[in-house]
Amino acid sequence: MNEAQAQAGSDYGSQFRGQVSNETLITVKGLKMHFPITEGVLVPRKVADVKAVDGVDFFIRKGETLGLVGESGCGKTTTGRCILRLEDPTAGEILYDGKDICQLNNKELIDVRKKIQVIFQDPYSSLNPRMKIGDIIGEPLKVHGIIPDEAKRRERIGYLLGRCGLHPDFADRYPHEMSGGQRQRVGIARALAMEPEFIICDEAVSALDVSIQAQVINLLEELRDEFKLTYLFISHDLSVVRHICHRVAVMYLGHMVELADCDELFDHPMHPYSQALLNAVPIPDPDLEKTRAHTIIKGEIPSPINPPPGCVFHPRCPLAVDSCKKNIPDFREVRPGHWVACTEV
Amino acid sequence: MGALLEIDNLQTHFFTSGGTVKAVDGVSYDVNAGETVAVVGESGSGKSVTALSILRLIPKPPGEIVGGEIRFQGKNLAFCSEDEIREIRGRDISMIFQEPMTSLNPVLSIGMQLTEPMIAHMGMSEAEARERAVKLLEMVGINEPRRRVDQYPHHLSGGMRQRVMIAMSLACEPKLIIADEPTTALDVTIQAQILELMKNLTRDLGVAMIIITHNLGVVARYADRVNVMYAGRIVETGVASDIYHRPRHPYTLALLKSVPRMDRPRQAKLDPVDGQPPDLTRLDGGCSFRPRCKFAIDKCAESFPPLEEMGGQHYSACFRSKESLAEIEL
Structure with a gap:
């Protein structure tokens, strides 16, 4: 790929990813989620913490898709669950439209949850096998009293199914009668039912076969443009993230190590972990693969119970110096909009 | 010289109440000594069933090899006796499965699982086999191998378990390794480590490999030849x-x-x-x-x-x- 092509490519890309407003929808400040580990059966006492998320800051603009990438155990899913308040964070603020989600009482929370929806990874376990598809999609409409009338609700369910590429007759079927790709479309239809503003896609396409994955990615993009949705796109698949996201955040062991515009991050990754992660992605081109340099990072991800002191990446880092073992690096803005948590870049 | 493994018009069908599933319906390919061959396809394309048929690991009923030949060094594995295939399994042909979490026995130590095939197939004494187990663990890049042989699978991470699986597959100096989605369950940085390890080991030891995957990228880096499967x-x-x-x-x-x-x-x-x-x-x-x-x-x-x-x-x-x-x- 030559320079001119690369330039054309990035312009092309940003044109096609919908309108992003300057308004911020969600701000996350100093988010920490520690899970206690207890010992003792009758009188449990806390012996340690699993530091799943340990101080994360970011914001998402209206209409934007923010990618959250990292390997298993880096805290990307826990971050998403905190925003949904499926977990009660240990510390930090999550401001949604200026209101701190962590401080809301149950009644206020119900209102916010109408606006925030989630699409889960596994289409086999995230749909209740005893419920008909129509009831799965219609349940939130019924519970929140949005469309109390049965006939009108069916009409809306039919519309949602159709919009997600399924025949309205699917409303009377059960999940086991459908393939993985069709089930994931049901999961999307369910998320759309409440007309949300913000959807968390937690590995939403990871379990699908490649030919089906592309169909679902296209659907998610169409819906984003049509309904002016904002996504938090959690994934470990970097090529998919590059395709769909405006900005991308890289997490490692509960910390955010890099955050930048999508093209900036993929073209000029600065943190050694982001570089290693990008380098590890195999490219479907045998000739390119033979000539490409492979720097493979050693070791495995340490335990979040007892993370390394200083920079959490230092035991595996090729650039590590002595000070990395002691000092936690600041998450600093090295270029406009490009944040890195590393002192050596 | 013929190929190491020749699959000729293999047909493996499953007889279910919903009808006959023609999971593999006339598949032919061969693998030469020392070569890495990829089989690519989506779920249900029959790529794993073909691999399981080679080692006769298809549960019967409902599955059955209904036709074709699988010739390994001249012997037809598809219709040889149970004793003959037992001799080949784990010795001449070994397999690495997708799920490192479930394919090791949780109640047996790593050492036990590694030495079992060597004692069974190569007539080694327990002490000899244990010595070789330590060497194998070192070869696949596991630190402190002497301590690790006495540990259990739950002590190890996913990447380490997959390294143990690779060590097991190499234990009896096989001629062919079948790797069924060996890195699908692993993180990308660990995937890169494991693939690099497998490539180096098969090259150094001259072992042929069939790598089964849905990931086109993985195949591009490691395979000499590629077979694309669709609907059997x-x-x-x-x-x-x-x-x-x-x-x-x-x-x-x-x-x-x-x-x-x-x-x-x-x-x-x-x-x-x-x-x-x-x-x-x-x-x-x-x-x-x-x-x-x-x-x-x-x-x-x-x-x-x-x-x-x-x-x-x-x-x-x-x-x-x-x-x-x-x-x-x-």
Whole structure:
């Protein structure tokens, strides 16, 4: 790929990813989620913490898709669950439209949850096998009293199914009668039912076969443009993230190590972990693969119970110096909009 | 000299209450000594069933090898006796499974699981086998191997377990390793480590490998030759660069075009394969990719197109490979 092509490519890309407003929808400040580990059966006492998320800051603009990438155990899913308040964070603020989600009482929370929806990874376990598809999609409409009338609700369910590429007759079927790709479309239809503003896609396409994955990615993009949705796109698949996201955040062991515009991050990754992660992605081109340099990072991800002191990446880092073992690096803005948590870049 | 393994017109069917599932329906490919061959396909394409058929690991009932031959060093594995196949399993041909979490026995120590095949197949004493187990663990990059042999699978991470699986597969100096989605359950940085390890070990020890995967990227880096499967058949086969740069089958082409690529400018839209994979109990006589194919013509409904030579070792099972697809380069 030559320079001119690369330039054309990035312009092309940003044109096609919908309108992003300057308004911020969600701000996350100093988010920490520690899970206690207890010992003792009758009188449990806390012996340690699993530091799943340990101080994360970011914001998402209206209409934007923010990618959250990292390997298993880096805290990307826990971050998403905190925003949904499926977990009660240990510390930090999550401001949604200026209101701190962590401080809301149950009644206020119900209102916010109408606006925030989630699409889960596994289409086999995230749909209740005893419920008909129509009831799965219609349940939130019924519970929140949005469309109390049965006939009108069916009409809306039919519309949602159709919009997600399924025949309205699917409303009377059960999940086991459908393939993985069709089930994931049901999961999307369910998320759309409440007309949300913000959807968390937690590995939403990871379990699908490649030919089906592309169909679902296209659907998610169409819906984003049509309904002016904002996504938090959690994934470990970097090529998919590059395709769909405006900005991308890289997490490692509960910390955010890099955050930048999508093209900036993929073209000029600065943190050694982001570089290693990008380098590890195999490219479907045998000739390119033979000539490409492979720097493979050693070791495995340490335990979040007892993370390394200083920079959490230092035991595996090729650039590590002595000070990395002691000092936690600041998450600093090295270029406009490009944040890195590393002192050596 | 013939190939190490020759699969000839293999048919493995499953007889279920819903009808006969033709999971593998006339698959032929061969593997030469020391070569890495990839089998690529989506779920239900029959890639794993073919591999399990080689080692006769298909549960019967409902599954059965109903036709074809699997010749390994001249012997037909498809219809040899149970005793004969036991001799080959784990010794001449070993297997690495996808799930490192579930394919090791949780109540046996790593050492026990590693030494068992060596004691059974190679007539080693326990002490000799243990010594070799330590060496194998060191070879696959596990630190403190002497301590690790006495540990249990739950002490190890996913990547380490997969390293143990690789050590087990190498224990009896096999001639062929079948790796079924060996890195699918692992994180990318660990995946890179494991693939690099497998490549180096098979090259240094001269072991042939069949690598089964749905990930086109993994295959590009490691395979000499690639077989693409769809609905129980091989639809295209050839050396890796032909498959990736000059695909001649519409399915291969669609598969390559449907994945977002890190090395290309970003597209506005992905180009997915429309529709769903076929129901394997309801295949008609025609090409099974026909309902999803952009190039389909009337002739495609009449019979299944045979694998036709495209030049070199490149074969494609499509009536239109030579005309409408001939100019497409990726």
